[in-house]
Amino acid sequence: MLSNQAMKILRIAFFAVAVLLAPQAMWAGQINIGDIYPRPADAIKRAWPLVSYLAKQLQPEGITDGKIVVVKTIPEMADLLKEKKVDLFIDSPFPAVAVSRLSGSKLLLRRWKKGVAGYHTVIFVEKDSGINQLEDLKGKIIAFEEPHNTSSYFLPKLVLVQKGLKVIQKRGASDAVAPNEVGYLFAGQDPNTMFWVLKGKASAGVMSNENYLLEARRYLNSLKVIHKTFTIPRHVLGYRADLDPKLVARIKEILIKMDQSEEGKKALQDFEKTTKFDEIPKGVLNPLLQSMKFIEAEFNIK
Amino acid sequence: MNLNIRLKLVAFTVCVVLLVGGSISLYSILQVREQILTTFEDQSQEITAMISRDILNPLYFFDISSLRRQLENIRLNPDFSYTYITDLNGVVLADGTRENSLRDQRLSDPFSKEVMLADHWISRTEEGTLKIGGPVFMADGSRIGYLQAGFALHRIYQIINDTTKTSLYITFICLGIGAILAVLLSASFTQPILSIARASREIGAGKLDTRLPINRGDELGTLAESINQMAVNLKINLERIQALHEINLATTSTLDTQAVLDLLLVRTALLLPYSAATVTLLNRETGELESVAGRNLNGEKWGTSWRKVETGLARAVFENKAPLAVGNIQTDRRTRDRDFFLQHGLVSYLGVPLAVKDDILGVLSFYAKEEHQFSNDEVEFLTTLAGQVAIAVHNSQLYDQTKRQAVELVTANKAKDEFLSVMSHELRTPLNVVMGYVGMINDGLLGDINPDQERALGKVISRSEDLLRMINEILQATSLEARAVKAESREISLGSFLDDLRSNYEIPMDKQLALNWDYPAELPVMRTDSEKLKHILENLINNAVKFTIQGNVTVSARYNPKAKAVEFKVADTGVGIQEEMIPSIFEMFRQGDSSETRPYGGVGIGLYIVKKFTDLLGGKIEAASEPGKGSIFTVTIPC
Numbered sequence: 012m013l014s015n016q017a018m019k020i021l022r023i024a025f026f027a028v029a030v031l032l033a034p035q036a037m038w039a040g041q042i043n044i045g046d047i048y049p050r051p052a053d054a055i056k057r058a059w060p061l062v063s064y065l066a067k068q069l070q071p072e073g074i075t076d077g078k079i080v081v082v083k084t085i086p087e088m089a090d091l092l093k094e095k096k097v098d099l100f101i102d103s104p105f106p107a108v109a110v111s112r113l114s115g116s117k118l119l120l121r122r123w124k125k126g127v128a129g130y131h132t133v134i135f136v137e138k139d140s141g142i143n144q145l146e147d148l149k150g151k152i153i154a155f156e157e158p159h160n161t162s163s164y165f166l167p168k169l170v171l172v173q174k175g176l177k178v179i180q181k182r183g184a185s186d187a188v189a190p191n192e193v194g195y196l197f198a199g200q201d202p203n204t205m206f207w208v209l210k211g212k213a214s215a216g217v218m219s220n221e222n223y224l225l226e227a228r229r230y231l232n233s234l235k236v237i238h239k240t241f242t243i244p245r246h247v248l249g250y251r252a253d254l255d256p257k258l259v260a261r262i263k264e265i266l267i268k269m270d271q272s273e274e275g276k277k278a279l280q281d282f283e284k285t286t287k288f289d290e291i292p293k294g295v296l297n298p299l300l301q302s303m304k305f306i307e308a309e310f311n312i313k
Numbered sequence: 314m315n316l317n318i319r320l321k322l323v324a325f326t327v328c329v330v331l332l333v334g335g336s337i338s339l340y341s342i343l344q345v346r347e348q349i350l351t352t353f354e355d356q357s358q359e360i361t362a363m364i365s366r367d368i369l370n371p372l373y374f375f376d377i378s379s380l381r382r383q384l385e386n387i388r389l390n391p392d393f394s395y396t397y398i399t400d401l402n403g404v405v406l407a408d409g410t411r412e413n414s415l416r417d418q419r420l421s422d423p424f425s426k427e428v429m430l431a432d433h434w435i436s437r438t439e440e441g442t443l444k445i446g447g448p449v450f451m452a453d454g455s456r457i458g459y460l461q462a463g464f465a466l467h468r469i470y471q472i473i474n475d476t477t478k479t480s481l482y483i484t485f486i487c488l489g490i491g492a493i494l495a496v497l498l499s500a501s502f503t504q505p506i507l508s509i510a511r512a513s514r515e516i517g518a519g520k521l522d523t524r525l526p527i528n529r530g531d532e533l534g535t536l537a538e539s540i541n542q543m544a545v546n547l548k549i550n551l552e553r554i555q556a557l558h559e560i561n562l563a564t565t566s567t568l569d570t571q572a573v574l575d576l577l578l579v580r581t582a583l584l585l586p587y588s589a590a591t592v593t594l595l596n597r598e599t600g601e602l603e604s605v606a607g608r609n610l611n612g613e614k615w616g617t618s619w620r621k622v623e624t625g626l627a628r629a630v631f632e633n634k635a636p637l638a639v640g641n642i643q644t645d646r647r648t649r650d651r652d653f654f655l656q657h658g659l660v661s662y663l664g665v666p667l668a669v670k671d672d673i674l675g676v677l678s679f680y681a682k683e684e685h686q687f688s689n690d691e692v693e694f695l696t697t698l699a700g701q702v703a704i705a706v707h708n709s710q711l712y713d714q715t716k717r718q719a720v721e722l723v724t725a726n727k728a729k730d731e732f733l734s735v736m737s738h739e740l741r742t743p744l745n746v747v748m749g750y751v752g753m754i755n756d757g758l759l760g761d762i763n764p765d766q767e768r769a770l771g772k773v774i775s776r777s778e779d780l781l782r783m784i785n786e787i788l789q790a791t792s793l794e795a796r797a798v799k800a801e802s803r804e805i806s807l808g809s810f811l812d813d814l815r816s817n818y819e820i821p822m823d824k825q826l827a828l829n830w831d832y833p834a835e836l837p838v839m840r841t842d843s844e845k846l847k848h849i850l851e852n853l854i855n856n857a858v859k860f861t862i863q864g865n866v867t868v869s870a871r872y873n874p875k876a877k878a879v880e881f882k883v884a885d886t887g888v889g890i891q892e893e894m895i896p897s898i899f900e901m902f903r904q905g906d907s908s909e910t911r912p913y914g915g916v917g918i919g920l921y922i923v924k925k926f927t928d929l930l931g932g933k934i935e936a937a938s939e940p941g942k943g944s945i946f947t948v949t950i951p952c
Contacts, residue, residue: 056452
């Protein structure tokens with residue numbers, strides 16, 4: 012017969028073993044996905060299918076809920092990442108790289124949208140404009156769509172800057188453009204950009220290759236493309252650097268396999284017709300990573 | 314209350330109109346009010362929900378400026394009493410006023426507390442304001458604040474009041490119109506009813522030309538039509554009954570067939586406007602149908618034409634003993650002379666037999682100038698009419714026959730009387746001569762005769778006397794037939810009368826027969842024709858003696874003071890009379906045994922004369938008899 016003392020020790024030991032052997036939740040709480048967008052209602056609405064799916068799949072890992080956190084600026088997003096109030100974020104490559112630069116977050120996956128993994132920007136002019144190359148844009152006005160738009164602003168502007176052109180924003184089409192600079196205006200929408208170029212308000216315009224095919228289909232005889240940029244992913248998904256690697260791996264696994272289940276496909280389709288998530292091909296973001304100064308300047312990162 | 318049906322109908326209809334109209338109006342007003350309020354509440358909730366969607370982004374980012382601006386714009390709408398946007402703790406972020414004076418104040422009123430606990434939009438109506446509030450959710454279900462809006466109800470109440478007033482105006486107008494229409498409608502019902510009642514009274518009083526001038530398609534119109542039709546039918550039936558009555562009267566009041574037929578055709582022409590009618594009767598001698606009367610066949614020509622009307626169709630009616638209706642004479646195979654009908658434009662035909670029991674006397678025929686389908690009603694009436702006419706014709710024919718026979722009978726009777734008179738007179742004269750000479754021989758006035766001769770002459774005399782008596786009786790009967798015999802009454806002593814009569818029979822008879830007399834000594838004096846009374850009694854006594862081989866004959870007389878009459882009886886124990894012969898024994902030339910081998914003589918005139926004499930004396934005679942046992946004749950003569 013064991014003594015009472017021995018029995019007490021045995022019970023404590025048994026409890027300790029039981030606790031140690033019991034399945035442990037990887038990460039308790041809710042998972043927060045961040046989005047940089049001026050209209051949070053729209054942002055939450057579009058991302059909710061993905062977030063709810065992901066949260067559900069992560070329940071075995073202790074995730075109880077998912078939440079979308081919307082902010083207006085890159086620094087705000089970076090701050091939330093650093094404060095662990097945001098675990099994942101999805102954005103186009105330029106803001107994503109900027110957020111990573113500010114918060115130390117890492118990029119994890121590429122998001123396919125509408126069956127397309129990436130896109131590029133075309134710079135087009137009127138066929139009879141006499142403009143044949145980017146250098147011919149000196150002293151001319153180019154129409155971008157709107158600020159902080161990857162395909163219709165960052166990407167063409169980066170290309171122009173990389174060409175050594177001085178790209179200066181103008182208040183209007185009547186503003187003078189110095190011969191050694193390229194002036195630019197924001198048209199607001201792609202149809203406006205097309206209209207401005209056709210009416211001569213701007214000498215050149217920029218659009219994603221997909222939008223150009225749509226907008227220029229009736230004017231192809233009047234237009235010509237003078238430059239195509241390099242291709243970049245449509246969106247990328249990043250995570251905060253201190254997120255548990257096992258959870259990151261699990262998230263990566265869930266998202267990559269998402270298009271292999273009906274439930275996952277449905278969530279992807281509802282999430283702005285996303286096709287799938289996959290690994291970011293090696294080197295595809297190098298042009299951006301190598302242009303960090305441009306990005307820092309654009310996003311006012313110090 | 315004794316209200317007439319019109320007032321009741323008006324009162325009832327107006328009450329129904331007011332009750333139903335008022336109820337519908339009240340219900341409608343309440344429904345409209347409820348609907349307006351519900352619609353306003355729904356719209357207000359929708360507007361509030363729209364506002365909540367518009368403030369999602371600034372509320373998410375706590376963009377107070379945007380929230381203020383949006384609420385200020387909303388407050389430009391006068392329907393809003395207030396608007397609040399609060400954070401999750403109920404602290405006001407924007408109140409829609411330029412001053413935003415409620416900013417940072419925590420709302421603690423009951424409705425705000427309710428809103429903070431609610432999961433959806435809730436509403437309350439307080440102090441003329443519709444309060445709507447609820448949480449503001451993002452698409453992921455997260456609650457980011459609260460929105461409250463107050464909607465002023467005074468404008469809605471004004472709309473409700475205006476709508477109610479309009480509804481009431483319309484209701485009153487409609488009820489007024491409804492009441493007027495109810496009165497008019499009631500009048501439109503009761504007026505025809507009164508007209509119908511009045512017309513019914515007039516028709517009932519015999520004014521069969523009364524007609525209801527109601528021209529409407531409803532049940533009252535149908536009723537009026539029925540009553541008009543009833544009046545028409547009554548008139549037709551009355552005219553038919555009158556026609557039948559007249560014809561019936563004619564059949565019973567006259568035996569003139571032609572007059573009856575003419576009346577028949579006149580009446581049928583008035584009742585049934587056919588183009589022509591004819592009567593054809595069977596000629597029993599020739600077996601042919603002959604037209605005996607006609608009317609309306611082509612004016613003047615009719616006078617001679619109707620006799621020539623072909624009788625093919627009538628023959629068919631006659632043979633089939635049933636009515637025959639032919640829509641088109643020209644196409645009927647039984648028509649013999651199509652040209653005749655074509656010439657007179659006669660198209661349709663109806664024939665009914667003139668029948669008395671199973672005897673068809675002829676045919677009543679009608680012709681129409683247009684194709685006409687004879688109705689069962691027409692056929693039935695005309696058949697009835699034809700039945701009446703047939704009786705008249707039959708009676709007339711019988712009368713004619715009887716009249717002819719009577720004339721023949723009178724002639725024959727006269728000839729018979731004359732014959733009998735002449736013959737009797739011519740027989741009696743020589744018979745008297747014979748009897749005179751035989752009596753003289755028998756009395757020996759012409760020489761002696763031996764006993765055998767005497768017996769033979771006695772028989773001659775006896776038979777001659779029988780013969781003379783028979784001739785006298787025949788003469789007497791002839792006189793009676795000619796009503797030439799009169800009673801000559803005078804007072805006689807009945808006792809003496811009977812004593813004298815008895816004395817005539819106090820002679821021996823050649824058979825075992827006793828003649829008994831039974832009458833009291835005291836008999837009254839009576840006033841009568843003694844000769845005829847004597848003839849009556851003698852005849853009865855002689856008959857009794859004649860038909861009684863043996864036994865007795867009793868003659869009795871009794872006075873009956875109550876009847877003031879004398880009853881004579883002659884009873885015998887003779888051969889008697891068969892019971893079935895008794896009623897006819899008083900007829901001329903009748904005897905109890907009329908066979909040629911009868912054992913008793915006589916021509917059967919005696920009792921005829923006895924009966925006639927008794928009648929002349931105002932008395933009566935009865936006979937009772939039993940064959941083989943005897944007879945009793947009782948004669949009662951008034952004093």
